[in-house]
Amino acid sequence: xxxxxxxxxxxxxxxxxxxxxxNLLHARQVPCVVIDKFxxxxxxxxxxxxxxxxxxxxxxxRLGLADxxxxxxxxxxxxxxxxxxxRTYTDFSELYDGRAxxxxxxxxxxADLLDGLVKAGxxxxxxxxxxxxxxxxxxxxxxLADGSVIHGDYLAGADGQHGIARASTPAGATTEYEMRHEFxxxxxxxxxxxxxxxxxxxxxxxxxxxxxxxxxxVTRFHLQVPVGDTVESxxxxxxxxxxxxxxxxxxxxxxxxxxxxxxMLDMRSRVAEPMQYGRVFLVGDAAHIISPxxxxxxxxxxxxxxxxxxxxxxxxxxxxxxxxxxxxxxxxVPDVWKAQEFSHALxxxxxxxxxxxxxxxxxxxxxxxxxxxxxxSDAYARSFAASYIGPLPVGG
Ligand SMILES: Cc1cc2nc3c(=O)[nH]c(=O)nc-3n(C[C@H](O)[C@H](O)[C@H](O)COP(=O)(O)OP(=O)(O)OC[C@H]3O[C@@H](n4cnc5c(N)ncnc54)[C@H](O)[C@@H]3O)c2cc1C
Numbered sequence: 001x002x003x004x005x006x007x008x009x010x011x012x013x014x015x016x017x018x019x020x021x022x023n024l025l026h027a028r029q030v031p032c033v034v035i036d037k038f039x040x041x042x043x044x045x046x047x048x049x050x051x052x053x054x055x056x057x058x059x060x061x062r063l064g065l066a067d068x069x070x071x072x073x074x075x076x077x078x079x080x081x082x083x084x085x086x087r088t089y090t091d092f093s094e095l096y097d098g099r100a101x102x103x104x105x106x107x108x109x110x111a112d113l114l115d116g117l118v119k120a121g122x123x124x125x126x127x128x129x130x131x132x133x134x135x136x137x138x139x140x141x142x143x144l145a146d147g148s149v150i151h152g153d154y155l156a157g158a159d160g161q162h163g164i165a166r167a168s169t170p171a172g173a174t175t176e177y178e179m180r181h182e183f184x185x186x187x188x189x190x191x192x193x194x195x196x197x198x199x200x201x202x203x204x205x206x207x208x209x210x211x212x213x214x215x216x217x218v219t220r221f222h223l224q225v226p227v228g229d230t231v232e233s234x235x236x237x238x239x240x241x242x243x244x245x246x247x248x249x250x251x252x253x254x255x256x257x258x259x260x261x262x263x264m265l266d267m268r269s270r271v272a273e274p275m276q277y278g279r280v281f282l283v284g285d286a287a288h289i290i291s292p293x294x295x296x297x298x299x300x301x302x303x304x305x306x307x308x309x310x311x312x313x314x315x316x317x318x319x320x321x322x323x324x325x326x327x328x329x330x331x332x333v334p335d336v337w338k339a340q341e342f343s344h345a346l347x348x349x350x351x352x353x354x355x356x357x358x359x360x361x362x363x364x365x366x367x368x369x370x371x372x373x374x375x376x377s378d379a380y381a382r383s384f385a386a387s388y389i390g391p392l393p394v395g396g
Contacts, residue, residue: 002144002146002147002148002149003148003149004148004149004150004151005033005148005149005150005151006150006151006152007031007032007033007123007150007151007152008025008030008031008032008152008153008154009021009025009030009031009032009033009152009153009154009155009156009312010032010033010035010140010142010150010151010152010154010155010156011025011032011033011034011035011155011156011158012035012130012133012142012155012156012157012158012159012163012164012165013034013035013036013157013158013159013160013163013283013284013286014034014035014036014038014043014110014114014124014126015036015043015110015158015159015160015284015285015301016049016106016109016110016113016284016298016301016302016305017156017158017283017284017285017286017301017302017304017305018034018036018156018158018159018283018284018305019034019110019113019114019117020059020060020063020113020301020302020305020306021156021158021283021305021308021309022034022113022117022122022124023063023065023113023116023117023120023122024063024305024306024309025309025312026117026120026121026122027063027120028309028313030312031123032122032123032152033123033124033125033150033152034117034122034123034124034125035125035126035128035130035142035144035150036124036125036126036127037127037128037129037130037145038126038127039126039127040114040126043107043110043111043114043126044107044108044110044111044114045107046106046107046110047105047106047107047189047260047261048106048107048298049105049106049295049297049298050103050104050105050106050212050213050214050220050295051076051101051103051199051212051295051298051299052069052073052101052102052103052104052109052298052299053101053296053299053389053390054099054100054101054389054390054392054393055299055302055303055306055390055391055392055393055394056102056298056299056302056303056390057069057070057102058393059302059303059306059393060109060112060113060302063113063116064116065112065113065116066112068108068112069102069104069108069109069112070102072104072108072215073102073103073104074102074103074104074197074213075093075100075101075102076100076101076102076103076198076199076213077091077092077093077094077100077101077198078090078091078092078093078094078198078199079092079198079199079200079201079388080196080198080199080200080201081200081201081202081203081350081371081374081375082200082201082202082203082204082247082249083202083203083204083368083371084203084368086375087249088371088374088375089198090374090375090381090384090385092384092385092388092389093385093389095378095381095382095385095386096382096385096386096389099389100389101295101388101389103212103213103214103215105214105215105218106298109298128144128145128146128148129144129145130142130143130144130145130159130164131143131144131145131164132164132168133155133164133165133168133280135155135277135278135279135280138153139151139152139153139154139279140152140153140154140155140279140280142155153279154279154280154281154312155279155280155281156281156283156305156308157280157281157282157283157286157287158283158284158286158301158305159286160284160285160286161270161285161286161289163286165280165282165286166272166282166286166287168280169272169277169280169282170277173277173278174272174273174274174275174277174282175272175273176270176271176272176273177270177271177273178268178269178270179268179269179270180267180268181267181268181269181291181347182227182353182354183208183224183227183267183347183351184224184225184226184227184228184229184264184265184267185208185222185223185224185225185264185265185267185292186222186223186225186229186231186234186239186262186263186264186265187220187221187222187223187262187263187264187265187292188220188221188222188223188239188259188260188261188262188263189214189218189219189220189221189259189260189261190218190219190221190256190257190258190259190260191217191218191257191258191260192217192218192219192255192256192257193216193217193219193255193257194211194213194214194216194219194255195211195219195247195252195253195254195255196211196252197213198213199211199212199213200247201346201350202246202247202350203349203350203351203352203367203371204245204246204352205352206242206245206246206352207223207224207225207242207246207351207352208222208223208224208246208350208351208352209221209222209223209224209242209243209246209247210222210223210350211247212295218260219255221239221243222265222292223239223242223243223246224351224352225264226354229264230264231262231263231264234262236258236259239259239262240254240256265292267291267292267347268289268291269288269289269290269291269340269343269344270288270289271287271288271333271336271337271340272287272288273329273333274326274329274330274333275287275288275304275328275329275332275333275336276325276326276328276329281308281328283301283304283305283308284297284300284301284304284305285297285301287304287332287336288300288336288340290339290340290343291343291344291347292343293343293346293347293350294339294342294343294346294387294388296339296342296343296390299339299390300335300336300339303332303335303391304332306393306394307328307331307332307394308328310394311324311325311327311328311331312325314327335391338387338391339387339390342387342388345370348363348367349367349370349371350367351367352364
């Protein structure tokens with residue numbers, strides 16, 4: 001039955017960005033409605049990220065929703081790089097004041113944030129898509145597919161890269177900076193116990209391979225594949241042959257198991273500046289896409305939500321001053337570019353350039369220099385560790 005509702009903040013999207021913001025606003029008793037086109041089962045069925053920065057874990061902990069994360073997730077303190085018959089282990093945590101990542105699948109983060117918000121009495125409306133949004137000087141109106149209408153003072157567009165918040169940006173209101181990378185990944189999860197207690201990035205003449213932790217029984221793997229390849233050309237046998245060859249190291253064994261999911265990854269990066277127009281704020285993937293090499297996408301989405309909550313609180317204190325609202329983009333854009341720069345450098349450090357790529361041999365030697373510096377220079381490794389673990393949470 002179509003309805004009409006009014007709230008303070010309409011949050012479009014119940015991914016990590018939208019649900020974090022919903023929890024933060026609800027905790028401050030700011031009226032808000034979270035809308036998603038998916039139902040709960042679909043939302044918690046999407047396997048994506050799994051590497052949570054220190055500040056992301058702190059945010060979830062401060063919301064009082066980290067019990068399962070801390071009990072079932074794994075502290076992740078280091079990475080191994082394999083290249084040209086060598087291996088080097090970098091203890092990021094030791095280099096960064098004992099801070100660490102947590103490995104905890106994105107779908108579990110979404111489940112905890114969603115269930116926590118619903119249990120706290122938050123207004124979450126699932127299973128209906130938003131079709132259109134309108135903005136006036138006084139507020140924002142969202143039209144849903146079932147004919148319902150929701151009015152708000154502000155809209156948080158946390159509806160991902162293909163959502164309507166980004167698509168509704170008026171011409172000239174933001175500038176999009178975009179880059180397509182010359183690499184492609186086949187990414188998969190397998191029902192196999194991790195083969196090491198840490199992430200492994202391997203640079204091999206046949207291409208990059210990555211081993212990433214997800215749980216005691218599931219491991220995520222990435223394989224660099226020729227640009228244009230399709231999932232159909234990668235049988236499970238071919239995948240395991242490549243993983244065995246690229247990750248090989250004397251005395252080390254790869255645990256294998258049934259492939260659960262496999263997808264080709266679009267290697268694109270994009271940033272919208274500013275991350276807002278009028279009363280609409282772009283949050284998470286709606287504002288920026290980042291190559292998956294550094295595991296930053298979910299973490300940036302949560303950090304955006306934290307900043308937007310802070311700015312809305314500050315603007316309320318300033319009597320709704322529009323200048324106070326501008327602080328959202330001003331504060332988030334530098335952090336987003338820092339993560340872009342790090343992910344770009346990591347991507348280019350570990351990938352194999354196709355022979356015909358311009359200056360491939362020169363670029364490969366630059367890669368080797370970076371890996372060598374990581375293995376031998378404390379200053380280089382500390383800087384790398386700080387970027388990998390990510391900044392401290394707002395407020396320390
Ligand atoms: C294979 C893979 C591995 C990754 N690994 C990592 C990692 O290790 N670490 C990391 O930090 N990041 C990683 N990422 C990136 C991360 O998953 C995303 O950056 C993250 O999901 C962004 O969160 P979000 O809330 O902004 O958007 P999403 O999670 O995309 O959520 C957007 C929500 O909006 C809803 N929506 C869209 N349109 C509408 C509409 N019209 N009406 C209503 N609802 C709508 C969608 O249903 C969705 O639930 C990975 C991504 C992939 C694909």
